[in-house]
Amino acid sequence: MAYDPTNIFAKILKGEMPCHKVYEDETALVMMDIFPQAKGHTLIIPKAASRNLLDADPAALSAVIPLVQRVANAVKTVTNADGIRLAQFNEAPAGQTVFHLHFHVIPAYEGQALGAHASGRGDDAELATLAAEVAAKL
Template sequence: MSEAAYDPNNVFAKILRGELPAQKVYETERVLAFMDIMPRADGHVLVIPKTPARNLLDIHPDDLAELARATQIVARGVKAGMGAEGLTVQQFNESAGGQVVFHIHVHILPRWSGLALRPHTGAMEKPEVLARHAETIQAAITAMQAGG
């Protein structure tokens, strides 16, 4: 079975090219983290590589390692910034595996005891709420990187 080709017009590729807006949380030369516009929890962040890769099955190992490093940094920032008790980290591959956007991405969802994830209804969060959460998480990441 051959893998489907990477589609350069997917929504995350458009975000990387600046064609669509995103509330950025963290960025390096090789990765970008931004707020999910349809969050399943307050503070739901997506982490993506800047290189074109459909999913875990076709990403170059060096890019996957960089994605993992960034995921850890952002996860620590999400947990601290949002005051979460824990985290759910998810990554889906192909339609049958639950993947909807075919550019590899990792979901970081802050979690609190007794609070279930919201269902994925397609409802978009207000931009000002996403901006507030992004600022909170950015501040936590900055403080951690500064040793504070």
């Protein structure tokens, strides 16, 4: 399937839709997931247009992975998580719901189950606070 430039993440990257921005550079946008599976669930969205990992430019991938690592460390520190789950879905049968490459950084806590993917909308005030705290650690 071809990349659809009207997907929600493409619109956010163009400034056509709002987000709780954590960080942005020439390679990617980092924002809070508005349907968090855990407190601090963060998304890294490469700016290069691709549906997912399967059609991504390897150069774009190599440019964004160090940022994924930095974000994971910052989120772990801010949330005092016991671990970090890194998720990246490729096509609908694998769970992908937005067809623009993105990486999920999801804090994990001992004895606490993760929420379901895209189930409940987060509180905007809490997401804005978390975005600022994670940004300060980057």
